[in-house]
Amino acid sequence: MTDSSTTVGVDIGHLSARLRFNPEEGCIWLEGQRMLMxxxxxxxxxxxxxxxxxxxxxxxxxxxxxxxxxxxxxxxxxxxxxxxxxxxxxxxxxxxxxxxxxxxxxxxxxxxxxxxxxxxxxxxxxxxxxxxxxxxxxxxxxxxxxxxxxxxxxxxxxxxxxxxxxxxxxxxxxxxxxxxxxxxxxxxxxxxxxxxxxxxxxxxxxxxxxxxxxSWASVCGEPDHPGGWPHDRMVGASAGFVAMMHMVDKVARTDAVVMLIGEPGAGKKSCARLLHKLSARCSKPFVAFNCAALSGDQLDVDLFGVEKSTSASGPQVSRSGRIERANGGTLFLEDVHRLDLRAQTKLLRVLQTGEVERVGGAQPRPVHIRVIASSNARLIDAMRDGSFREDLYYRLTTFPIVIPPLRERRTDLPLLIRHFLDVFSRRYGKKITGVSEMAVGYLLTHDFPGNVTELESMIERAIIMAPNRGPLDVAYLTSPIDERNPRIYGLSNHGLLIPKRDDGGARHDTGALDRLLDSKFELESFENELIARAVERAAGNLSKAAKALGLTRPQLAYRYRKVQEGAPGAQSGDLRTD
CATH class of the missing domain: 3.30.1380.20 (Trafficking protein particle complex subunit 3)
Structure with missing residues (x-):
């Protein structure tokens, strides 16, 4: 049997330790399954x-x-x-x-x-x-x-x-x-x-x-090709995810303009690729353009193309822009709210006429493209303060789809964790035998401000650091430049809800410790009494008593022998060894 510190698909011993409570989010987890009291x-x-x-x-x-x-x-x-x-x-x-x-x-x-x-x-x-x-x-x-x-x-x-x-x-x-x-x-x-x-x-x-x-593996399915998982794969089963996929299914086979609204890292580009893959244009190009990457003349040339001309800097070769290269297929505009007003005006004309005019050119060129754009909540603010054209806003938001942040779809975490475990285990040629209790607790209670992208990076880092054929531990998930204290709760031996330490153990009641210190107790006599009581409760079974005390049997046998040797009137034959 494997080490009891691992859980996902490995050892399920000490079942109560597999319970994770996150009262702030209203979630109870048993391994990778959400539970209900x-x-x-x-x-x-x-x-x-x-x-x-x-x-x-x-x-x-x-x-x-x-x-x-x-x-x-x-x-x-x-x-x-x-x-x-x-x-x-x-x-x-x-x-x-x-x-x-x-x-x-x-x-x-x-x-x-x-x-x-x-x-x-x-x-x-x-x-x-x-x-x-x-x-x-x-x-x-x-x-x-x-x-x-x-x-x-x-x-x-x-x-x-x-x-x-x-x-x-x-x-x-x-x-x-x-x-x-x-x-x-x-x-x-x-x-x-x-x-x-x-x-x-x-x-x-x-x-x-x-x-x-x-299980996570079967829900996620098998890779489509030996190289790993496709980039447009969407994984989830939560209510928010299902609602989003319902909208995707409704619009994917049309040519309607789609606006994807979501936080950074929530999966907007993966959703755009999926929309293209499910459309009638799937055999044609999928061209992505990040509107925040360029500005001014450079943006115009890269997006709309340029006609051959002679300038002070020398002759300029004609070339098509991203819009023309997407002809017949899908153009994905990332962070569209970052477009400057000049590019917004030109993009609106493309949407209205189905034609694109290159920089320095006078002849419009017909294009037949499907536009998918993405932004965050700041798009509405940009439209209201005049930095984003109102008419373009309504053109691009014909069919808006909201992509929920990961913190609102926590029930998808087990599926996503297994998905990324498979992806990066294959990529780096490692076999991960499981995920430790504390690692599971950390992942299920982390806030993930970076959403799915943060989870992906976290699992990739952990796979790189984890030993081959070993478990994935919480130490491999945390980053030295972004430390957060996970809100993890487990069960004590008496069934009480208690916070868990990073080493997997429960914190002791500090009030009880203070009362012990105030009582002027003697540590040696206290330890001897504790050992004697543990052996008494175990009916002389040293293995069972050692387990209760968190010791190995040889460690307890040595200490118990010392206790008996120091007892008044003790004889060597009084020692019981199970």
Whole structure:
């Protein structure tokens, strides 16, 4: 098994450490998935509303399919760990995640699992089922088992993990008066027809496999060519991203002028390339021109072209400008608000007449181009203060598309991180085994003022610095010229929300430390008492006690021996070594 400090697609041990809380942004993350905390009373109310409105059978089907979706999503984590874990250990991630999510505590009674041969037999005890509590709260004792979402989760998780339909049946349920809930599971074809139909509840292996396969790599897809990912690739699944892509899809196949509005680094040029790629002009040139790069005569020559002439500086050769070179294709004008007024007037004439006139020329030349422009929010201010022509503004904003900043589409971060990991791992010939806990926390809580461009540069820098076949650590992400303190929160051993340090550990309560210092305690006796208590709680198991103290077993054995040797009346035979 790999080091427990890595997470993305590697080790999922210490599951609670994989939780990341960002209260300022209203986000909770479990590895790369956004999570949601829900009051049990709210779930109970929803459950009762479904039952009372649609009847128990319809409600059961809906709630079971909700469990399917959750189980399939968690199966993606377990499937990615299989190369680095034993089969049983990776399979147990599902029950562990179910417990972490507050649904139920799971105890295995029987587990025989082998995805290679398709062998599966499982029997499990469920304790503290949240679904039972919800049902008892609303209806009291039931005549039938009520853990519908839990069964759906178990079926979908196991089926996605195994690659064949596996169904579970709840043979005991606390809601019916049993001491605990108990389920048994086996492949669907091993149940008789009546039971299989009853347990199915809309279960579809194909859907489950598709959801379980929605890891970052599969969502991003494979590279279009061996050289890596295309520059016009857009990656995301957030509401803002989907809304933007809906607008792109609407206008891409037309010749309408498009204005892309967004912050620097948000992806305006990638969006422009995508619009060109999806248009009927995709086989024609895509010509980009940065309006902030030149000004005056140089801008006019580069954009509109120049006719052969003789000037004080010598003869000038005729050449076409960017507009003519884009003939038949797409002209992308970056930072169009930076155009000077003379160039604005000439550009407006091109849009109105479909003709371009070179500098020093008298004969207009016909051009058939599709114009895509980009700017930021300052374009409106420029139009209002007179530095940008109002008539040109309305020509260019025929179809505006707003590209949201990365901070407004945080749910896209896992997809983008995986995308750039693949891009730069291929480019620099490195294999990255995972992303450390603190690196994940840093990325999920960083503000990204530079948007996607900043994330891209951050991942590229980290790939360069990270060792081959090693994890990507937070130290490789941060820049010495742009230090920011990430707002990262995790769970303590007692389930408390606490800030996390860069070394991955939780900060100690400074108030408690102050009280210790004020009590005139002796450090040596305090350490001895702590060691003795840790060994006592572990029932003499030094390995378990060492883990609780953050020590290795040899370190604890040495210190514990010293403690026992210093105890009054201690004899050498009193020392226990497990």
């Amino acid at each position: 829900l009051h049990l009373t709210a779930f109970a109310s929803l459950r009762r509303e479904l039952i009372d409105t649609f009847g128990i059978e319809v409600a059961r089907g809906l709630i079971t399919r909700m469990g399917h979706a959750s189980g399939a999503a968690d199966a993606a984590l377990a499937r990615r760990t299989k190369p680095d874990m034993g089969i049983r250990e990776s399979f147990m991630i599902g029950p562990g995640l179910h417990a972490l999510e507050g649904m139920v505590a799971v105890e295995p009674v029987l587990l025989d699992v082998d995805p290679e041969t398709g062998v599966y037999a499982g029997e499990w005890i469920w304790r503290n089922s949240a679904e039972v509590d919800a049902h008892l709260h609303a209806y009291g004792i039931s005549a039938e088992p009520v853990c519908w979402a839990l069964l759906g989760y178990a079926s979908a998780f196991t089926s996605a993990y195994m690659g064949l339909p596996v169904l579970y049946r709840e043979v005991e349920c606390r809601a019916t008066g049993a001491a605990h809930c108990r389920i048994i599971g086996k492949p669907a074809d091993q149940w008789d027809d009546a039971v299989r139909d009853d347990l199915h509840q809309g279960f579809d292996l194909a859907d489950t496999q598709a959801e379980a396969g929605s």
